[in-house]
Amino acid sequence: MDRPLILVTGATDGIGRETARELTRRGARVLVHGRNAGRVAATAAELGALAGAPAETIVADLASLAAVRAMAAELAARGLRPEVLLHNAGVYMKQRERSVDGFEMTLAVNHLAPFLLTHLVLASAAGERVRRVVNVSSMAHNRGRIDLDDVQLLRAPFNSYASYASSKLANVLFTVELARRLAGRGVTVNALHPGVSSTKLLTEGFEMEGSDSLAESAATSVLLCLDEGVATASGGYYVRGKLAAMHAVARDRELARRFYELSAQLTGAPALVG
Numbered sequence: 001m002d003r004p005l006i007l008v009t010g011a012t013d014g015i016g017r018e019t020a021r022e023l024t025r026r027g028a029r030v031l032v033h034g035r036n037a038g039r040v041a042a043t044a045a046e047l048g049a050l051a052g053a054p055a056e057t058i059v060a061d062l063a064s065l066a067a068v069r070a071m072a073a074e075l076a077a078r079g080l081r082p083e084v085l086l087h088n089a090g091v092y093m094k095q096r097e098r099s100v101d102g103f104e105m106t107l108a109v110n111h112l113a114p115f116l117l118t119h120l121v122l123a124s125a126a127g128e129r130v131r132r133v134v135n136v137s138s139m140a141h142n143r144g145r146i147d148l149d150d151v152q153l154l155r156a157p158f159n160s161y162a163s164y165a166s167s168k169l170a171n172v173l174f175t176v177e178l179a180r181r182l183a184g185r186g187v188t189v190n191a192l193h194p195g196v197s198s199t200k201l202l203t204e205g206f207e208m209e210g211s212d213s214l215a216e217s218a219a220t221s222v223l224l225c226l227d228e229g230v231a232t233a234s235g236g237y238y239v240r241g242k243l244a245a246m247h248a249v250a251r252d253r254e255l256a257r258r259f260y261e262l263s264a265q266l267t268g269a270p271a272l273v274g
Helices: 014-025 037-051 065-077 105-123 139-143 160-181 200-206 214-226 253-267
Strands: 005-008 029-034 056-059 084-087 132-136 188-193 237-239 242-244
Touching: 005 014, 014 029, 014 037, 014 214, 029 037, 037 056, 056 065, 065 105, 084 105, 084 214, 105 160, 105 253, 132 160, 132 214, 139 160, 160 188, 160 253, 188 214, 214 237
Parallel strands: 005 029, 005 084, 029 056, 084 132, 132 188, 188 237
Antiparallel strands: 237 242
16 A cells, blocks of 8 residues: 655654644555755655655745746656655744745745645646645634734734734635535545644744643544545544534635635635635
């Protein structure tokens, strides 16, 4: 039986690294992504020792849309065709920063980068292999808001939590709309809240400690990547391995459609007809 290739963004630290470990233990091949080449290599070495075979790696800074495009092009050039895209990478900004493309950094890394990468992979030859797209959101999405006239939240003083929560709501809206557009094409799309563990994002960003272990926080991502019980489930939001209620705003289909189209415009992604 072939071992599925799973792209894990942000696989070099915290929940991402623990998820990569558990996926490897369960027989998957992990394509390790990170922005620091040294940490990517170290993670790949650890996974290679677990698997008894070298792990594939790719280095890219998700704060740059050009780097995301280069990442997709490199995947194609190397013939890497993941069956699962696990969008785990994320940031929590303590002050307003703009990406190289001029976007608020939280939105750029947490939403625009995975949005663009997903569409570039699906539009390439590698898209034929993709079966699952998994977006790591957060229960913080319940406190987010999406104003289509101010998606970068530039009209108000910068608020770290508001920006993070809104980016996590963006993840769920993207999940809902992409699932609708991919219906019947053999690709599922789901989002999740990973739990609250003491990652760097939590301790340095939120300045708090978590109540869950890294293994507990990785478990739902692993389930959505591999479990046959959810192989056909799509458009859902999962908490602790179970389908859960998403915020009412995330169920607004018209908002999801319009936000998807705006995201495609902002990134230049090849939007799916729907």
